[in-house]
Amino acid sequence: MSFDLTTVDKIASLRRDTIRKFRQVGLLRTLDHGARKFVRDLKNSLTSHPASRVDPFDLKHGTDTARIVSVGALDIRDNDLEHSNRYEAVVPLVFNRIMVELPIRHQDFTFVDIGCGKGRALLLASTFAFRKIVGIDISQQLIDIALHNIAVYHDGVMRCRDIEARCVDGRNFVPPPGDLVLYLNNPFDEQVMAALVDSVEQSLQVDQRKLFVVYQRPMHRAPWDRSTAFRQVHSSTRYVVYENIGS
DSSP: OOOOOHHHHHHHHHHHHHHHHHHHHHHHHHHEEEEEEEEHHHHHHHOOOOOGGGGHHHHHHTOOOEEEEEEEEGSOOOOGGGGBBBOOOHHHHHHHHHHHHHSSSGGGEEEEEEOOOOHHHHHHHHTSOSSSEEESSSSSHHHHHHHHHHHHHOOOOOOOOOOOEEEEEGGGOOOOSSEEEEEEEEOOOHHHHHHHHHHHHHHHHHHHHOEEEEEEEEOOOOHHHHHHHHEEEEOOSSEEEHHHHTO
């Protein structure tokens, strides 16, 4: 199960991606972005050897988690295009280091990947002794691939096998009960992020618990920075970590 697009699909995807970029940044910057992308893709096609495109993680586990998928290629409504970001897999070394450095007993926490895409972070999280692992994504296409990856993934170092993934819009996400690690790898824009923060804050008023937010590629972190329910425990250009106050 993968994204092998036909020529017609590629044209439709390009059209939707162009609409998305236009809504985000306007005509001139869309044209500039398109020109730069064309040059970059042409250069990559001329210089990359096919063998170099094989991802070590997928090669080892028989999964499909590495290949980038543009927003336009997904089953996302046109009205939601400008708020969504493309699927891009997390680097295992970086993810594992973040999970090791979290000041938690993993077995006390549920791991939730918001915008899980094809599910690589879910599989990586399974090597830690989380109580449960949950992934959500707005795209049913990506969720179907994630479920397939979960089914075929087997690793002797897995410490959590309770993994699920389901199609949920981030704006409608209701955090499950208990202590949580919420993980985001730049899944959507600030508008959706603000709705997510509101939902999380409301859940904390009902269920007093410990909650950490791990946000990689934190391009839309402002709603978390403004929140009076959270404080930063780590901040860098690559990722930021928040924990709730008063738990």
